[in-house]
Amino acid sequence: MPKTPAITAYDHQPLRKRVVLITGGAQGVGRGIAQAVLGAGGSVMIGDLDVQAGHACLEEWKVGERAAFGQLDVSREPSVRRWIKAALDQFGAIHGLVNNAGIADPNRGPLEELSLESWNRYIGTNLTGAFLCSKHAMPSLKASGGAVIHIASTRALQSEPDTEAYAASKGGLVALTHAMAVSAGPVVRVNAILPGWISTDAWKKPQERHQPKLSRKDHAQHPAGRVGTPDDIGSLAVYLLSDASGFVTGQRFVVDGGMTIKMQYA
Incomplete structure (x- = not known):
């Protein structure tokens, strides 16, 4: 007779001793x-074109070598090769990659x-960038049994007029997600997060940071009752990078307040 299933304690630090790269x-x-x-x-290795914003993060976080x-x-x-090498030189391993730059x-x-030129710029940054980072991080991710997250958009599923390049690049990320999940599995899991309206005004570098100007109508049009914040995406990312999501791969998760x-x- 099988043993009685045990109650597993919730892990409040599910990513300890893990290194996550975030573009x-x-x-x-x-x-x-x-x-x-x-x-x-x-621990995190962040990559960004904005050097000032990158250094501001380290100064404000005050987490030392983490x-x-x-x-x-x-x-x-x-540039991608140098960044991946710098991460390995600093931390020695890669357990997670979040392709967010775009x-x-x-x-x-x-x-x-x-x-x-404009079309290629969108595809080259939003989609090819995710490919390049995944390509060069994959050997280390396979060695650690890690996870990849692509940050796509709800615009991969629906559109406004005159957004073809952006929508195509984000739709490509969704397809890249299931392709990579099949190719890299079962060792590496790959998922996508599709954010909706996320207010980032308070999450910019210090000199550009300000409180968002959002109306009641802005919040009320969301079934969840509010516009999203970067915290909402971060919470799901932690789950997808952790062992708690060990049976989840190749999926797309819409985070848009409904x-x-x-x-x-009309």
Whole structure:
């Protein structure tokens, strides 16, 4: 007869002794994820184009050797190689990778006026950047049995006019997620988070930080009753990076306060 299933104690530090790399990690959603990882006991290597914002994180966090920063352009393979090497030199292992870096402005005007240069910039940063970081981190992730998270967007599922390049890049991340999950499994798990409206005004570098100007209408249009914050994404990221999600891979998780399930009538 099987043993009685035991009650497992909840782990309040599920990422202790784990190293997580976060691209675009110095501001906004990336910073929210980094702080959640630190709060869960982990160490972080953040990469960002903005050196000032990166150093501000280290100064404000005051967590010593548990956090490091390296300038990173995810669209350039030499930069990605240097960043991954710096992480390994600093920490010796990689247990998680969060591909968050990307161009945030979705609106580029009518399709017939969209330049190939602009299209390639979105794809090269938002999608190719995730590919390059995953490619170069994968040997270490396989050695540690780690996890990857791609930060996509609800715009991978629905669109406003004139957002083709952005939507295509985020939709590509969702497809990259299930492809990588099959290829890298069972050793490495790969999932995607699709944020909706996330207010990042209070999560920028110090000189640009301010309280968000949000109306009652902004909050009320969400079934959850409010606009999201980087903390909301960070909480899910910790789960997906931890052993608690060991049976979860190849999935997309919408975090949008219920906006995509709400019927909209003009």
